[in-house]
Amino acid sequence: MAKRHSTDSRPTIAHIAQAAGVSVPTVSKVLNNRADVSPSTRSRVEQVIAEFGFVRNRAARALTTGHSGLIDLVLPRIEDDYFLAILQGVEQTLKVVGFRLVLTSTYYETEEEFRWIDKVTDRSTDGILLVLPSEEAIARLADAQIPIVIIHTQGSTLPPIPSVTITSWNGGYNATRYLIERGHQRIAYIGKSLHSMDALERFAGYRTAMEEAGLVLDPAYQCEGRFTASEGYAATLALLDLPNPPTAIFAGNDHQATGVYQALYERAIPIPQGVSVIGFDDLPYSSLMNPPLTTIHVPRQDLGKFAASMLLQLIKNEKLDVNHVILPTLLIERNSCAPLESSQR
């Protein structure tokens, strides 16, 4: 179909202009739907464009306009359901405005961090979405003169850059309250000294709930453990070996919770009759677990959607209504928690 111009490379705006018998700027005007083109010229040009199957060279366009129509999304690991949902949210909102997504997974490799920082800074994209960036990365990028929005952050303070996160503290508090209200007193938490702001906060929420209820904050119940199944597993095993094991376990996230399930299963402790378990994140598989996991829902897609919308505003040079959006979490009640039996006391 599409005719090829004499040269073997692709047609440029100049070729179109020549073929249509007009000047280059006129073609440009047609392409940009500008008003000052007579209907007849316009249609003639449009026809030639169609004939040639001409598509504007985006690199040239980007150079003159300063806009590439691309946005960077930098996240830790794409294969984590948590981040995947964020990606989906971002994608959905970008698609409607015709932006495309440049994806980078960092795998937390801080040594290579500068490499991608250089790349996202090279103006090949119009803005950057950063998921769970390190504080050093934020510092490096803070004065980059590029629109940036952050989703979650390592470190304990709100970043100097627009961001969106969740009410992690509330989530941690509510999860713990939920257990307390069901009579539990020996409640363990897994994920104690993680460095992400959300991990810090949900742990703080747990502590507050415990303290408010006048329950002992036994250090043995506060477990280390990163957000993986295996660390949830290991932590649970340690908890079960305690002289006075907990009757309920609050896993910092759902990945850990699967590890908790596994450990409990191996020790033949029924959930929730033997031990109650509550998670955090509400990943897709949480409802499929056996028993279905009670957990704190995180609006992951919305995280992506809000961040993308904010970034789009920034790119359009609009002022943000709010610099830091905090999305609510929600307790989803399923079947992994039971009231404490008096026998368990």
Next chain:
Amino acid sequence: MAKRHSTDSRPTIAHIAQAAGVSVPTVSKVLNNRADVSPSTRSRVEQVIAEFGFVRNRAARALTTGHSGLIDLVLPRIEDDYFLAILQGVEQTLKVVGFRLVLTSTYYETEEEFRWIDKVTDRSTDGILLVLPSEEAIARLADAQIPIVIIHTQGSTLPPIPSVTITSWNGGYNATRYLIERGHQRIAYIGKSLHSMDALERFAGYRTAMEEAGLVLDPAYQCEGRFTASEGYAATLALLDLPNPPTAIFAGNDHQATGVYQALYERAIPIPQGVSVIGFDDLPYSSLMNPPLTTIHVPRQDLGKFAASMLLQLIKNEKLDVNHVILPTLLIERNSCAPLESSQR
């Protein structure tokens, strides 16, 4: 840290040149690690670059060199584990050569197809990776003068563009043989008239195995059903309602197989004692199913790796050793198939 140049926009190569007291091309030479620069100038320029925190404008670079350092990946749905693994493979091989990935999900929306075709054709990227594209899309792109590699394809013929796929026919054949060797004769297949080349082939493999074994190819055993759990579920229900239900079910993919499991579970038919089930794809959850699913492994990450490597070669203007790579599938034996008991005959 990084000083800002007087103008409020970011520093250009010209600013660096001026500050270092050299010409613009000299800076360019330093940036490109060219030999014809004296050590002293080089270090001076490098220092200024560091001082300014200067990063090359990729758009300008792309315009002159014709290379953006980006690659398009167009796939149906990112949230499908199958495609996600391909993405990972692509990402891994791009990362080592410093290319970045532009991601587009089509969601099979053929109406919008032309929109993304225009985008991926606008020279904002150096090449395109197409996962399971429609034949129309391929036709549109075939003479686009851009490096393209296809991963899987709809339609029944090898595309006119370099591609990588899997030995679907063998997979279908081997899965069926496996069942036949275990004494099964009434073997059903789900996914009969799907239009992707791989679906076509695995069905053909099934038919050949059946015919070779002299078994009847009962049309009632050849079910429609797209590659989703719900269609696997529906097809299975229909199969079980047959006067003479099958003793083994070959699900065209693992998603369907989960639907098969569900239907069987609801009818209280034990797997594999009541009905044997075999899948296709070996998705991450297949080994977690209950019982673990025997299935045909597809090297999904490799699909992405090979395709990306080929594309990279194409971009470097190297000739491909093979235009169509076909990766082997492998039967993974787990616990969802049992020899036919004489009582079931």
Next chain:
DNA sequence: CTGAAAGCGCTAACAT
């Protein structure tokens, strides 16, 4: 309404 001229930031010849 149309086109001539200039320039975006960079790299590629080609002198010097």
Next chain:
DNA sequence: ATGTTAGCGCTTTCAG
């Protein structure tokens, strides 16, 4: 070893 000149393909003044 360094700088001069030109140009990538497009958009944007600004005359006509």
